[in-house]
Amino acid sequence: MGKRDTEQALGADGPVQFSVDRSSPVPLYFQLSQQLEAAIEHGKLAPGSLLGNEIELAGRLGLSRPTVRQAIQSLVDKGLLVRRRGIGTQVVHSQVKRPLELSSLYDDLEAAGQKPATRVLLNTTTEADAEVAAALGIAEGAEVALVERLRLAHGEPVAHLRNHLPAGLIELKTAELEETGLYRLMRSAGITLHSARQAVGARAATVEEGERLDEPEGAPLLTMQRTTFDDTGRAVEFGSHVYRASRYAFEFQLLVRP
Amino acid sequence: MGKRDTEQALGADGPVQFSVDRSSPVPLYFQLSQQLEAAIEHGKLAPGSLLGNEIELAGRLGLSRPTVRQAIQSLVDKGLLVRRRGIGTQVVHSQVKRPLELSSLYDDLEAAGQKPATRVLLNTTTEADAEVAAALGIAEGAEVALVERLRLAHGEPVAHLRNHLPAGLIELKTAELEETGLYRLMRSAGITLHSARQAVGARAATVEEGERLDEPEGAPLLTMQRTTFDDTGRAVEFGSHVYRASRYAFEFQLLVRP
DNA sequence: CGGTCCGTCTTGTCCGGACAATGTGACCTC
DNA sequence: GAGGTCACATTGTCCGGACAAGACGGACCG
Numbered sequence: 001m002g003k004r005d006t007e008q009a010l011g012a013d014g015p016v017q018f019s020v021d022r023s024s025p026v027p028l029y030f031q032l033s034q035q036l037e038a039a040i041e042h043g044k045l046a047p048g049s050l051l052g053n054e055i056e057l058a059g060r061l062g063l064s065r066p067t068v069r070q071a072i073q074s075l076v077d078k079g080l081l082v083r084r085r086g087i088g089t090q091v092v093h094s095q096v097k098r099p100l101e102l103s104s105l106y107d108d109l110e111a112a113g114q115k116p117a118t119r120v121l122l123n124t125t126t127e128a129d130a131e132v133a134a135a136l137g138i139a140e141g142a143e144v145a146l147v148e149r150l151r152l153a154h155g156e157p158v159a160h161l162r163n164h165l166p167a168g169l170i171e172l173k174t175a176e177l178e179e180t181g182l183y184r185l186m187r188s189a190g191i192t193l194h195s196a197r198q199a200v201g202a203r204a205a206t207v208e209e210g211e212r213l214d215e216p217e218g219a220p221l222l223t224m225q226r227t228t229f230d231d232t233g234r235a236v237e238f239g240s241h242v243y244r245a246s247r248y249a250f251e252f253q254l255l256v257r258p
Numbered sequence: 259m260g261k262r263d264t265e266q267a268l269g270a271d272g273p274v275q276f277s278v279d280r281s282s283p284v285p286l287y288f289q290l291s292q293q294l295e296a297a298i299e300h301g302k303l304a305p306g307s308l309l310g311n312e313i314e315l316a317g318r319l320g321l322s323r324p325t326v327r328q329a330i331q332s333l334v335d336k337g338l339l340v341r342r343r344g345i346g347t348q349v350v351h352s353q354v355k356r357p358l359e360l361s362s363l364y365d366d367l368e369a370a371g372q373k374p375a376t377r378v379l380l381n382t383t384t385e386a387d388a389e390v391a392a393a394l395g396i397a398e399g400a401e402v403a404l405v406e407r408l409r410l411a412h413g414e415p416v417a418h419l420r421n422h423l424p425a426g427l428i429e430l431k432t433a434e435l436e437e438t439g440l441y442r443l444m445r446s447a448g449i450t451l452h453s454a455r456q457a458v459g460a461r462a463a464t465v466e467e468g469e470r471l472d473e474p475e476g477a478p479l480l481t482m483q484r485t486t487f488d489d490t491g492r493a494v495e496f497g498s499h500v501y502r503a504s505r506y507a508f509e510f511q512l513l514v515r516p
Numbered sequence: 517c518g519g520t521c522c523g524t525c526t527t528g529t530c531c532g533g534a535c536a537a538t539g540t541g542a543c544c545t546c
Numbered sequence: 547g548a549g550g551t552c553a554c555a556t557t558g559t560c561c562g563g564a565c566a567a568g569a570c571g572g573a574c575c576g
Contacts, residue, residue, distance in 0.1 A: 025567095027529060047491065053556055064531045069557090077335070079453055082490055085557045086539035092491025194513070195337055201507030202460035202478040220460040220478035220503075232340055233305065233350030245478075249459030252512065255452070283537095285559060311526055322561045327527090343527045344569035 020061060028063060032071035040080055040091055051081070051089040079255065105151055105159060105241075105248075106181030114153040120174045122148035125167065132164045135227045135238040143167040149177060150212065157213045159243040169236060186236065194231040200224050200250060213244050220245040278319055286321060290329035298338055298349055309339070309347040337513065363409055363417060363499075363506075364439030372411040378432045380406035383425065390422045393485045393496040401425040407435065408470065415471045417501040427494060444494065452489040458482050458508060471502050478503040 018039075020031045039045045051057070051072070058068040072089055075081045083089045109116035126146045133140040145165040151158050163182060165172070170189045177185070183193060204218045215221070222243040230236050276297075278289045297303045309315070309330070316326045330347055333339045341347045367374035384404045391398040403423040409416050421440060423430075428447045435443070441451060463477045473479070480501040488494050 029529080055556085064533095066532090067530060070529090079491070083557065084539075085537070086555065088556060092489075196512045197509070198512065199507050199509045200458050200480075202480045202503035204478050218476060220462050222458075222460045231350075233337075245460035249457050251455070251457045252510075254454045254456065254510065255513075287559080313526085322563095324562090325560060328559090341527065342569080343567070344525065346526060 018061060020063065029067050029070040029074070032061070032063070032068065033074045036071065036075055037078075037080060040075075045091050047091050047093045049091055050087075051091070053088060104181045104183045105161070106184070109151070109153050109158070116158075117152040117155070118178050119150040119152065120147070120177050121150055122146060123172060123174045123177065128164065132238055135225075136164065136166055136235045138166060138235075145169070145172060147172060147177065147182070153247070156247070157244065158247050159241055160209070160212055161239065161241045163240075164238045165236065166234075182237070191236055192231045193236070194229050194233075196226050196228040198224060198226045202245065209242060213242070215244055215246070222248065222250070224250070276319060278321065287325050287328040287332070290319070290321070290326065291332045294329065294333055295336075295338060298333075303349050305349050305351045307349055308345075309349070311346060362439045362441045363419070364442070367409070367411050367416070374416075375410040375413070376436050377408040377410065378405070378435050379408060380404060381430060381432045381435065386422065390496055393483075394422065394424055394493045396424060403427070403430060405430060405435065405440070411505070414505070415502065416505050417499055418467070418470055420498045422496045422498075423494065424492075440495070449494055450489045451494070452487050452491075454484050454486040456482060456484045460503065467500060471500070473502055473504070480506065480508070482508070 018032060018035045020028050022028070024031065036045070036051075045051070054065050054068050054072070058065045061068070072081060072083070076083055076089075080092060081089050082092055106116050106118075124146055125143055127141045128136065128138060128144045130140055132144060133142065136144065138144070144167055145163075147161075147163045147165075149161045149163075151161060161182075170186060170191065172182075172185065187193065201223045202220055203223060205213065205215050205221050207217050209215070209221065210217045210219060213221070222245045224239070224241045224243070226237075226239045226241070227235050228237040228239075276290060276293045278286050280286070282289065294303070294309075303309070312323050312326050312330070316323045319326070330339060330341070334341055334347075338350060339347050340350055364374050364376070382404055383401055385399045386394065386396060386402045388398055390402060391400065394402065396402070402425055403421075405419075405421045405423075407419045407421075409419060428444060428449065430440075430443065445451065459481045460478055461481060463471070463473050463475055463479050465475050467473070467479065468475045468477060471479070480503045482497070482499045482501070484495075484497045484499070485493050486495040486497075
């Protein structure tokens with residue numbers, strides 16, 4: 001009965017089928033959004049194809065339209081779908097890389113198959129200087145934890161990491177720091193990382209930095225300063241890091257919210 | 259009649275007042291979210307203070323609870339509010355910098371009061387090589403626009419910018435490129451920028467780069483490669499840029515979506 | 517005094533419906 | 547044939563209600 005022929009989201013044998021389990025404790029909208037995301041990821045929903053209108057989709061699944069909209073909206077926020085009033089909802093054309101987690105050097109190296117290792121150079125407490133106090137939003141002179149680490153890949157130095165944390169937030173054990181990344185330790189301590197403000201620059205290596213990182217004096221180094229916040233807006237970490245430019249580059253994705 | 263005393267969002271003279279205009283074409287939830295955001299921005303809602311429960315807020319404004327929730331949710335997504343079941347919704351503790359737009363060097367310099375200027379070195383079309391084709395998702399050898407620019411601040415060079423764009427997307431006039439940034443031109447051409455994938459690294463300047471940027475050979479340079487996508491997922495620009503590390507650093511904010 | 521249970525508060529999820537806004541395509545008119 | 551007009555399809559906004567889930571405080575009991 002459709003007056004208009006539309007490019008439907010069809011597989012080889014009909015429309016992609018979704019289903020929800022009402023006995024599951026997982027919210028219905030979340031079940032649906034995961035199935036949609038998986039279908040997009042696996043190419044079952046081709047880029048550019050229309051999803052079919054919300055009301056019919058809701059009826060087919062036995063859900064209400066608000067629930068279906070909530071599922072779709074979460075994927076729109078992720079950049080996987082585009083809604084167009086009067087047209088429909090379609091899959092974006094290019095495969096979108098995932099929004100990229102707050103990059104952890106340890107995880108980055110591990111994912112690249114580089115077998116990261118860590119040498120803890122310092123694990124103590126100190127008084128916050130002006131820069132650290134401003135970054136963490138605490139008083140100058142307040143006690144903070146200070147960790148300095150050398151991160152290695154394949155036995156060669158990649159970066160020198162210096163981190164300051166508010167006192168009492170987490171107890172950092174040197175043995176743990178040698179075996180995993182700082183963010184993993186914080187997450188397993190119940191801290192939910194939420195956002196980070198970063199500044200990335202470059203400069204020439206000093207003699208000391210060169211010795212530490214096995215680079216000649218004057219070699220280009222990548223520098224990053226980062227303040228990380230948890231979900232309540234507290235600053236939970238301030239890092240001041242130096243990377244060998246010959247061994248590392250940052251990759252990340254920015255989303256624009258208009 | 260409240261059995262519990264809660265830290266309310268109070269000003270000097272009672273709770274902050276909001277109001278909506280039903281005759282306005284602006285959606286109600288958007289009116290409310292803007293007023294909430296402004297109140298947070300101006301400190302009228304103190305960090306950590308509770309917002310008051312949704313049902314009462316809805317009743318006070320003459321709105322339904324879903325509408326109020328939609329307004330609140332948009333601010334939660336922005337990282338300005340935190341919801342806690344059984345507790346309430348509260349303002350995050352630290353002032354959050356805005357999510358940071360897709361950084362435009364031109365806008366960055368202008369915002370810093372640096373009076374940016376642009377010298378267009380090249381404005382032509384060419385065939386996409388393998389790297390450009392892969393980044394833009396087009397065929398190798400396809401026609402692309404190519405622009406090379408030197409960006410100056412206070413008359414001194416800051417960066418060398420090379421951009422490739424799919425053919426036919428936008429007509430770039432050299433005169434316009436000298437006067438504003440590429441992103442502004444694209445936006446005013448009706449292209450809605452959505453996300454970008456970036457890689458930032460560093461390296462030592464070659465002789466030619468040094469001459470172009472007024473740096474000695476071997477000076478540290480910041481490099482960035484960026485592919486920008488519009489809201490349908492099309493790649494609309496691939497940039498390969500080189501910055502003087504002594505004059506520029508990237509600042510940006512990353513959001514973690516759990 | 518301490519631990520457990522329970523009630524209450526708040527957000528989370530879900531439903532069904534209604535009307536508005538907008539883009540598309542077909543139809544009609546000139 | 548060209549242009550404007552109109553109906554239709556689809557998402558956008560908004561409402562009112564219902565129950566569930568989690569968190570906190572206080573009462574109760576050992």
